[in-house]
Amino acid sequence: xxxxxxxxxxxxxxxxxxxxxxxxxxxxxxxxxxxxxxxxxxxxxxxxxxxxxxxxxxxxxxxxxxxxxxxxxxxxxxxxxxxxxxxxxxxxxxxxxxxxxxxxxxxxxxxxxxxxxxxxxxxxxxx
Numbered sequence: 001x002x003x004x005x006x007x008x009x010x011x012x013x014x015x016x017x018x019x020x021x022x023x024x025x026x027x028x029x030x031x032x033x034x035x036x037x038x039x040x041x042x043x044x045x046x047x048x049x050x051x052x053x054x055x056x057x058x059x060x061x062x063x064x065x066x067x068x069x070x071x072x073x074x075x076x077x078x079x080x081x082x083x084x085x086x087x088x089x090x091x092x093x094x095x096x097x098x099x100x101x102x103x104x105x106x107x108x109x110x111x112x113x114x115x116x117x118x119x120x121x122x123x124x125x126x127x
Contacts, residue, residue: 015035017062018035018042018061019064020044021045021047021051021064021077022064028046029044031112051065051077055081055084059086062090063078063081063088064108065077068095074092082103089124090105092106093110
């Protein structure tokens with residue numbers, strides 16, 4: 001039996017479109033699986049050039065961006081994505097407790113605490 005049109009069953013919130021950028025395969029895949037389980041659409045990139053290309057083609061709402069990438073570093077990737085206009089929320093993934101400077105909206109320490117990751121992705125907003 002279906003719910004009435006009056007909305008007795010609230011609609012499930014829609015997931016976000018997230019781009020994960022990390023050159024470490026295991027980290028990238030663990031994040032991908034967590035985010036998919038929470039209902040998010042997920043793209044992944046293993047390097048900075050691929051990240052910029054995917055961000056401009058797919059227009060994610062949130063980018064989880066490792067700072068230490070083999071080609072372009074996270075700072076440069078974030079700058080290029082922002083320069084293209086209408087940027088997504090960009091959350092740095094870092095091993096340092098020192099908050100990264102602009103152009104990041106937020107940061108998460110690696111390895112990411114699942115509950116903190118879930119909250120930050122759901123609350124992230126474009127700047």
